[in-house]
Amino acid sequence: MGAMPDDFGQVEDLALGSALSERYLAYALSTIMSRSLPDVRDGLKPVHRRLIYAMHQLKLDPRSGFKKCARVVGDVIGKFHPHGDSAVYEALVRLAQDFAARYPLIEGQGNFGNIDGDNAAAMRYTESRLTEIAEYLLRGIDENAVDFRPTYDGEEQEPVVLPGAFPNLLANGASGIAVGMATSIPPHNAGEVCAAALHLIEKPEASTADLLNYLKGPDFPTGGELVEDEAVILNAYETGRGSLRTRAKWHKEDGKHGTWVIVVTEIPYQVQKSRLVEQIALLLTDKKLPLLGDIRDESAENIRLVLEPKNRTVDADMLMAALFRATQLESRFSLNMNVLDSGRTPRVMGLKALLRAWLDHRHEVLVRRTNHRLEAIGRRLEILDGYIKVFLNLDEVIRIIRFEDKPKEQLIATFELTEVQAEAILNMRLRALRKLEEMEIRNEHKKLAAEQKGLQALLKDESKRWAKIGAEIAEVKEKFGSGALGARRTKISEAAPVVEIVAEALVEREPITVILSEKGWIRAQKGHLSDGADLKFKEGDRLHTLLPCQSTDKIALLGTNGRVYSIKAADVPRGRGDGQAIRLIVELANEDGVLTLFVPDPAQKYLVASSSGRGFVLAGSELVSERRAGKIILTLKPDEEWALCVPANGDHVAVVGQNRKLLVFPLEQLPEMPRGAGVQLQKYKDGGLSDAKVFTLADGLSWTIGERVRIEQKLTEWLGARAAAGRLPPSGFPKSNKFG
Template identity: 40%
Template sequence: MSSDIPEDSAAPARRVETARIEQEMEQSYIDYAMSVIAGRALPDARDGLKPVHRRILYAMHEAGVTSRASHRKSSSVVGETMGDFHPHGDSAIYDALARMAQGFSMRAPLVDGQGNFGSVDGDPPAAMRYTEARMSPIAEELLADIGKDTVDFSTNYDGRKQEPDVLPAAFPNLLVNGSSGIAVGMSTNVPPHNLGEVIDATIHLIENPDCTVEDLMEHVVAPDFPTGANIVGRNAIYKAYKTGRGRLRVRAEMEADEDRIVVTELPYQANKARLIERIADDVNEGKLDGVRDLRDESDRDGIRIVIELKRGANPDVVKNQLLESHLETTFGVINLALVDGQPRVLDLKETLEVYLDHRREVVRRRSEYDLAEAEDRAHILDGRLTALENADEVVELIQDAADRDAAKAALKAAFDFSDDQVDHIVAMQLGSLTSMETAAIEEEYAEVQARIDRLEEILDNESELLGVIEDELREIKADYADERRTRIIEDDGEVTDEDLIPQEDTLVVVSEDDYIKRMSLSAFDPQHRGGKGIIGADLKEGDRVSSVFLANTHDYLLCFTNRGQVYKLKTYQVPEMGRTARGKSAVNLLDLDDGEEIEAVVDCESLEDDAERYLTMATRDGRVKRTAVDEFGNILSTGIRAIRLAEGDALVDVELTDGDHDLIVATGGGMSIRFDENEVRPMGRDARGVGGIKLEGSDHVVGLAAVDPTDHDWVLSVTDNGYGKRSPVDAYRQQSRYGKGLIDIKTNERNGPACAIDAVGPGDDLVVMSEDGQIIRTPVEDVSTVGRNTMGVIVMDLDAGDAVASVAVIPAERTGEGELDDA
């Protein structure tokens, strides 16, 4: 029977293949997963768009629905997108279109919509037949130059059309507008950011390719949500930017008084209607005490939720309960995007590097396209100019020719024209032979040649190409950037440790091995000068005291290191210990790197919104620098750059000034120079500073004094061997900075080199601490007043091998009423 079966009927059976079901299922699942990952759920790191968003914008571009055109029915845009590029159903396309039009979802909306596109109450958009849309102006920046072969294209799903694999993207859209999506086995959640900050960071990366994430965070300080609100704490922001993953606490903005609490901004993606409903449920169930009434007064101008309080209710307690249950959310950052078609979690720098690589390729390809066009035009103009220079002969050749083809052949033979050139020459009108037309062609030819030269320069020089990118980014920033909406607040909760710490003056001691502690000022009674003092620190073997200074428990301590970094902590965070205690290692309080040591510490009451005060720094090699205090308001736990130091130089002293001080820079060799602080212009944190004093030989700077003639009568100088003196401020005449200066104190073998200088007034106390940990407090007026060129008197009686480590001044208003101790 089998022999009777036609051979053709057995052919399908011969194509059947045997496969193991588990292998087939595994491969099919992988194919499906990659299709979802690359084709639907994850954005491309280059333009920050998923395929559906890219296709919507390209369909609007192709249809001419730009920001300058009239609005088009959303159903029309959805239909063209679905029919030509995205065959996945109209509801998914419309949802994506609506989100791009929502000002509460996108930091820079890419669609300009008319009609109801949803609300923060969770209301869905109106049906697509009732809404209208067109591209927003900034969306056109994503598509700019797409017709100049700047990106690759692929065929659409049915092979009829071409669609871009990625958009040219003139700004880093992934960071600006963020993205969210769930793929198979992975998800992405990129927060939106401020356009101006992102562009500043991108430009910084262009100019400093070796910069760190920390450097970029000086520009991109945190996500910037379209709904504003507050991000609580900075450490989570740092982790998210450093690793690509993190959990940000986002807290509502509210105002509270005795009668009510008014919420004016909600966390990103919070559903306002549902939130109010949940608060009301908690009030009704007795979970939230003290609330009398709750109403929503929000309108087109913004959020306004009013929570009326019962008489006698504690607003702080109610506010704390609201934060715990309703008004604080967590935003989980997952900076996952497609890089070369593969999903990758990117840190802040990697995100911008991928964008810059893309933008570099776009500008290169655009320049090649423009260059080819310019060369083609120059070629045509060159032929026309040759024809004009030989107009009589050209006209005669054309007149003598039998037809147009013969005329072209005669011209090519006579002048070696190309086919394109003779086509244009034969088509020239007689009017173009006028001198005015000739001048216009010559002018255009010169312009085209200049453009060719510029384009060749861009293509041949990487720095020129990057300069073009930078200029275009600056233009976009100027056109579209706005103010930051989301604020960063400290993670201080409702009741902080600071609330429980009494405000008092303390002495903070730092050793060379970076052990640090604080001691109550009351533990040190004033003594007459010349004594040995008492033990102030029991140091470990080989360690020495490096500095002692006065600070209030609620002040900020700015710790400057030998690498030019600055770290911040509150004084109360330094452990309080007894006089004989060693202290706590600073690495337990500050995130110091290996080999990084504290060189100088300054206390400051506040760091924010203070452009009128300056941190004035002096380095060992004689450089001086002033930087506004408010530039140090965003100090990360890992520190930030405070000064750029030359190799071998080190920071030796920092003073707080206000623009009205004179500066006195002192050296170990006993020299000093006084000049107006305004001779040192305010600089950024990354600057090196300017010359303050000219040093001779091996001399070096040991200290900096900020003198206010209305508060300070004398300049106090102290030497290594415990000698010191007061000299009238007027004895230090004002000079121009960067001179050799004048003698400050006579140094010799007896009193040793100078080690400290400070400005003092009547009633001040002096605290001197030795390297071995001895400490003495004595009234400044116990130290003799003498001229500049003298050795001074004994301030502290030091043991053999010991030396003065540091000097601190306690101002008269903080010295108290202690009696002198003759011990």
């Protein structure tokens, strides 16, 4: 047993806070750098890089046979990645799923799961090998293109990063949650990424907007449609952060006798189809999608979700707008391009910085591969030089080898050879001594010398290097940016117009009658009831307002406190009971009453007035409020109430006061305002306003007595200016002082 270290058994006092923070920081850094964030150069996390490298070592290239995934996972865990087998296998499966990865790096054989969210078969049943894309990522790995480091047990070497001839980070995207940071990069079209990279090589000062002329936006493996403004997309790629709205792709299919269905053929990325169908079915059961009649999943290899409308009169765009709002047929992809840069530092990068980092990596790989090749050429040329010297003096070489005690030293001395050349000559086979071989050696020497000269010129000239990198990227663009794999799948559209579907799509349209009692109880019954309908109320209560309307209407409730409240007709409790207290639906104080209840017309203008006779003209669009507390329309003084709201159709106003004086004046003398105290309609010594009416002077002023309507044409003596006192009305005017 060896000697104990001097500090063995010593106990060091540490504050718990500092010890915890130090250890947690170490864990956080480990998670960020060795688990969750991809490298900007090859777009891979360590587990993916180790999987691909292990499969490369197993020679699982696209031209070889498949091997069991269990074998691959075993190699990854045993050699490189000391984590659980299920985590490694899940990473392998994801790289092989064509609905998860835009460009799969692994080709799977067997059950690798599906878009419904079903899991892959166990790794002992499935098999895998690398795809051509993965080969491009590995291209040059055996030519000193990248650095290697010892594995966790020090027995093997693993690459720090892959050479990355394929733009994997942007093409396949990445997502991960680290400690205190996360990443979420959408997949893109490889052809577009390469086109943007080529433009950046040509014009290094290009802006993000310039690059977006080539790279249009995300290209998800599941297709779908991106509905976002250009400005939003530009800002997201400029800053590296943003939120992009994606939608399912759908079309309308006509059936017999005017029937039709909607067929969804592509769904948003990372949405499980079975969950989506379940979500829609649940909302359908809960009657939250009244425009939808049924949903069927008729998918086979391709997605086909059939949505049946409630009836053929339903508007297809309205139905889809309701579904987009309520379900995952529309989802948001959070863009957060957080990556480890070439110095292994986490950074949020914009599109240009990501492309620049990849190009710089490709440049470094090219220089390293060129130097590696030059060294190999140098070694071979040295040997070939030795061979050429030998072929001029073959007999002497044979004599030295046969008869000298130390042939190697003698060869070096006689022909001025290097150690390497002498060793190579001694190892030559006899068959290589024929005359034909000399010609082949000279040809090889000439060819390698020319290659050496070309590579040295490449290292001296940066423009030649970038031209070569451009040619490599163009090759990738040609190979993976066209055909079935390279064709763009996600449609890029303008931001979708907002379809107002709050009432129409969430409520089934039907006729109802809203009943409000004097004591403030509100309820609704199906159908349009007549004024003489038999209605029951609580003892001592009676009818206040009977309002026939549609279930999709928004009702305006005018309070005597000068406020307007909006009530959705669909929210009014149904049934033959007493209903619900209006004060539980809107914030109406006990001392405030209800003036009236009606469905306002946004295109109509209204005359509103207080009990003291102050008023103004109001646009119908103002009679709406999104707040339970309502919106102030009439600013009231103490002891005033909102007394009147009548349609302002005509050119004159007739006002009658409680003092039974009638005044007629032009409507244009009243201001039109959205809210306020208004102006005086009529002057009173005592009392206030009784009633008012807007009418057309040429048609005469009408009022109702019982069932009879009387029209007064001669109104000259009552005509005056606003705020005048007025005169007693014509004989026959109702004793109620109301126009009826």
